[in-house]
Amino acid sequence: MPSPAAASTSTASASSPKPAKFKTPTCVLCRKRKLRCDGGNPCGPCTRTRTPVVCTRRMHYMPVRAKPNPSRSESSFSASFGGLRQRKRRCDGNFPCRTCTQAGRPDECKYREKPPSAGKQAGRRRHHDHSDSGSSTSSNSSSSRPTTPQYTAGGLELHADAALDLSGLDTLFSWDSSLEMSTQCGFSPRESSVGYDSESTIARNLFLEHRYHYGLGVSANKFAAIANGDISGIAIHPALVHAAELLGTVQRYQSHPEGWLSFNSQSAAEVELEILVRKALDTPDAQMDPLTAVQTTMMLCLYSAQKEDIYVVLETLAKASKLFIEHADTFAVEGDLCEIFVPGSGFGLPGNVKQRPQLVPSPYLLSARTQAEEVRAAIAQIVFMDIGCRLLLSLPSNVDPVLVDRFRRLTTLHNDTTSNFLRAKSFLLLLDAQTLLHSWGNINSTPPSEWSKRYRALVSQVQEHVAFVDALLHQASTGGYDEPSAVVVLRVTALAARGALTQLYGLFASRGAQAQFAETVHTVVQIIGEFKDSDYEFLDPPLGIALVAVARTINGVDPSVLGYNGAQQAVMVLNDFNVRLRQGGPYSMQL
Numbered sequence: 001m002p003s004p005a006a007a008s009t010s011t012a013s014a015s016s017p018k019p020a021k022f023k024t025p026t027c028v029l030c031r032k033r034k035l036r037c038d039g040g041n042p043c044g045p046c047t048r049t050r051t052p053v054v055c056t057r058r059m060h061y062m063p064v065r066a067k068p069n070p071s072r073s074e075s076s077f078s079a080s081f082g083g084l085r086q087r088k089r090r091c092d093g094n095f096p097c098r099t100c101t102q103a104g105r106p107d108e109c110k111y112r113e114k115p116p117s118a119g120k121q122a123g124r125r126r127h128h129d130h131s132d133s134g135s136s137t138s139s140n141s142s143s144s145r146p147t148t149p150q151y152t153a154g155g156l157e158l159h160a161d162a163a164l165d166l167s168g169l170d171t172l173f174s175w176d177s178s179l180e181m182s183t184q185c186g187f188s189p190r191e192s193s194v195g196y197d198s199e200s201t202i203a204r205n206l207f208l209e210h211r212y213h214y215g216l217g218v219s220a221n222k223f224a225a226i227a228n229g230d231i232s233g234i235a236i237h238p239a240l241v242h243a244a245e246l247l248g249t250v251q252r253y254q255s256h257p258e259g260w261l262s263f264n265s266q267s268a269a270e271v272e273l274e275i276l277v278r279k280a281l282d283t284p285d286a287q288m289d290p291l292t293a294v295q296t297t298m299m300l301c302l303y304s305a306q307k308e309d310i311y312v313v314l315e316t317l318a319k320a321s322k323l324f325i326e327h328a329d330t331f332a333v334e335g336d337l338c339e340i341f342v343p344g345s346g347f348g349l350p351g352n353v354k355q356r357p358q359l360v361p362s363p364y365l366l367s368a369r370t371q372a373e374e375v376r377a378a379i380a381q382i383v384f385m386d387i388g389c390r391l392l393l394s395l396p397s398n399v400d401p402v403l404v405d406r407f408r409r410l411t412t413l414h415n416d417t418t419s420n421f422l423r424a425k426s427f428l429l430l431l432d433a434q435t436l437l438h439s440w441g442n443i444n445s446t447p448p449s450e451w452s453k454r455y456r457a458l459v460s461q462v463q464e465h466v467a468f469v470d471a472l473l474h475q476a477s478t479g480g481y482d483e484p485s486a487v488v489v490l491r492v493t494a495l496a497a498r499g500a501l502t503q504l505y506g507l508f509a510s511r512g513a514q515a516q517f518a519e520t521v522h523t524v525v526q527i528i529g530e531f532k533d534s535d536y537e538f539l540d541p542p543l544g545i546a547l548v549a550v551a552r553t554i555n556g557v558d559p560s561v562l563g564y565n566g567a568q569q570a571v572m573v574l575n576d577f578n579v580r581l582r583q584g585g586p587y588s589m590q591l
Contacts, residue, residue, distance in 0.1 A: 025037070025039050026039075027042075027043050027046060029045070029046055029049075030043060030045050030046070033045075099268075103268075199249075199269065200229060200245050201229065202248070202252060203244075203245045203246075203247075203248030203249045203251075203252060204226060204227065204229060204241075204244055204245055204248050205227075205248070206248040206251045206252055207226075207244045207245070207247050207248035207251065208223075208226065208227055208244070208248075209485065210251065210485050210538055211223075211485070212366050212419040212483075212485045212486050212488075212489045213419075213485060213488070213489060213538045213540075214247060214299070214302055215298070215302075215377070215381045215384070215419055215420045215423075216244075217295075217367075217368045217373070217374055217377025217378065217380075217381065217418045217419070217420050217421075218240075218295065218368060218374060219368055219369075219370075219371065219374055220367075221235050221236075222235065222236045222240070223367075225241065226240065226241055226244050229241060229245075233287050236292070237280070237287050237288055237289075237292045237296070238276075238280070239276065239277050239280035239281065239288070239292070239296045240292055240295060240296050240299070242273050242276045242277050242280075243273075243277050243296050243299035243300060243303070244299070245273055246270060246273040246274060246277060246299070246300075246303055247299060247302060247303055247306070249267065249269050249270055249273065250270065250303065250306050250307075253267065266307075274300075274303070277296060277299075277300055278300070280296070281293065281296060281297060281300070290323060290326075290327035290330050290331065291331070291374065291375060291378060293323055294320050294323050294324060294378045294382075295378055297316055297319055297320040297323065298316075298320055298378070298381050298382065298385070300316055301313055301316035301317055301320065301385060304316060305385075310389075310393065313385075313389070314389065314395070314398045317382065317385055317386055317389070317398050317399055318398050318399070320382050321382055321386075321398075321399040321400045321403050322400070324378075324379065324382065324400075324403055325400055325402065325403065331375050331379075365417060365472065365475065365476055365481065365483070365486055366417055366418060366419045366422070366472075366476075366483075366486045366489065366490075367417075367418065368418050373416050373418060373421075376410055376414065376416055376418070376421060377416070377418040377419075377420040377421055378420075379403065379406070379407050379410065380407060380410075380416075380418070380420035380421040380423075380424035380425070381420040381424070382399060382403065383399065383403070383404055383407045383424045383428065384420060384423050384424035384427060386398060386399040386404070387424070387427045387428060387431055387542065388427070388540070388541070388542040390431070391427070391430075391431070391542045391545045392541060392542055392545065407424065407428070408428065411425050411428070415468060417472060419486075419489045422469060422472075422489075422490070422493045423489065423492065423493050423496070423540065425465060426465065426469070426493045426494075426496035426497040426500075427496050427542055427546075429458070429461060429462050429465060429496075429497060429500045430496050430497070430499055430500040430546050430549075432458055432500070433458060433462070433500035433501075433503050433504055434500075434503070434549070436451075436454060436455060436458060436504075437503060437504075437507065439451065440507065455504070458504065459501070459504050462497055462500050462501045462504065463501070465497050466494065466497045466498060466501060469490060469493050469494045469497060470494065472490055473487070473490040473491065473494060476490055485538065488531070488535050488538060488539070491527050491530065491531065492539055492540055492543055494527060495524060495527055495528070495543055495546065495547065496540075496542070496543055496546050498520050498523060498524050498527075498550075499524075499543075499546030499547060499549055499550050500546070501516075501520050502517060502520050502521060502524065502549075502550045502553055503549055503550070503553050505517035505520060506553040506554075506556065506557050509557075509558065514557070514558075514561045517553075517557065517561060518561055518562055521550070521554060521562060521570055524547070524550060524570075524574075525569075525570055525573050525574075528547075528573055528574075528577050529573075536580050536581055536583070539581055541581065543581070544577075544578045544581050544582070547574045547577060547578060548574070548578065550574060551570075551571050551574040551575065554567055554570055554571055554574075555567075555571065
């Protein structure tokens with residue numbers, strides 16, 4: 001029989017409530033996306049999506065069974081402004097805040113007026129008592145917190161009362177003088193706060209980090225102007241800077257740790273930047289030269305591809321092609337294209353035209369070094385996007401055939417190393433290989449002797465291009481060249497060219513063709529294994545079409561060429577690559 005003391009102890013423990021269990025604190029971004037947050041600062045999902053800045057204000061530790069008290073007062077920093085709380089939008093803590101300013105209602109931006117708790121009232125009184133004893137000038141100050149922060153000549157004045165938790169905010173709100181920019185930084189003149197300048201800088205840096213993927217083939221002066229956000233119009237037209245910020249803004253907010261999240265909507269910054277770019281293209285001024293107009297139009301085409309708006313992509317491609325045809329004389333002089341614009345000129349290589357050296361200095365790898373290379377890079381970007389639409393969507397060409405023929409002529413005259421030129425040439429050879437194989441199935445379309453000449457010439461062209469790309473890839477992979485995005489683009493180019501070569505080798509069953517076929521397939525599998533998980537977001541979707549053709553060719557040849565296990569493993573690697581390519585980005589991205 002238990003003692004009375006033990007009974008009283010058990011009764012007290014039964015009547016007292018159990019301590020509430022606390023769940024892991026969840027950041028605002030993970031709570032909005034309904035993801036599991038690991039409680040770090042910044043957390044894992046925010047770090048993988050490259051948005052650690054958002055993961056700074058944590059949620060309060062809430063009991064699992066306890067309901068939050070609606071009358072509980074929150075700190076003025078973590079509490080949203082009144083207008084944002086009604087619209088359920090995230091607030092950046094500035095005044096007026098970014099969202100209210102974008103909506104055109106800065107007057108509605110105000111702190112939420114709620115009666116503070118008794119503890120915070122006592123702390124506030126202690127703070128003011130301390131201020132009164134320390135300084136005589138603070139005796140006339142009011143003990144109540146003002147409704148809105150006050151602006152001074154030096155910037156935003158923060159009231160250091162007890163209701164504000166300012167721990168760790170000095171670094172967050174510290175001003176970096178290197179980010180000092182003009183108030184007209186691509187947004188409206190009135191929006192010149194710290195947040196807007198930093199957002200535009202981050203967007204441009206993201207775009208320039210992946211400039212080879214987006215095909216930015218500009219000279220060094222234009223590149224420096226884009227990097228500095230120079231919209232004065234002296235070195236570069238402001239529309240090109242706005243277009244770079246537009247693509248960088250999409251790149252920042254369109255990634256997700258579990259795969260691609262398609263943004264069919266637009267943020268306020270995207271809408272304003274797109275309006276500026278389209279207005280500059282629709283009503284060009286004296287500073288808008290034809291080359292800048294084509295480059296800006298193609299960047300707008302890339303933005304439409306990011307938004308998966310295929311109709312606008314095709315429309316913009318046709319507009320860029322029309323601009324090139326209308327200003328053919330100007331581009332012929334600037335791009336050293338006079339020989340290909342002469343009517344009736346043959347397709348042979350003139351004797352006075354010299355091939356460029358096979359290797360270039362590392363600082364200029366995949367970049368336009370001259371005005372002529374910049375013009376040819378613009379032509380190549382139009383052709384590359386058009387070929388992507390034809391391969392992915394099985395659509396007819398939306399570009400003037402004359403422009404494609406001129407680029408085909410350029411590939412025999414020049415060995416440019418810009419990313420646009422290399423990718424366009426690789427996918428053009430892939431398209432030519434598929435067209436040639438299709439004509440082989442229709443015997444009546446081409447005489448055998450003519451078809452054999454075309455086959456040998458195409459194999460020779462692809463082999464030379466593969467050797468040239470391999471030399472560039474070897475140079476870019478050395479330790480002295482630190483450009484990971486350039487290596488990724490060169491691998492894509494090498495895979496696309498080898499996709500054409502594999503189909504050409506797999507057509508015949510001779511011993512030499514089978515040996516070349518096996519070697520090419522092994523190289524394709526080896527290059528695929530060198531990609532990192534983070535690279536799949538910046539691969540070109542037409543590459544999937546090339547590797548699907550390689551897998552079909554492997555299934556069509558004799559299994560003994562690769563070995564029974566080798567053929568199955570190669571097909572599995574190719575299929576897995578296509579699955580990861582679709583998960584890494586939208587299938588219509590960078591058409």
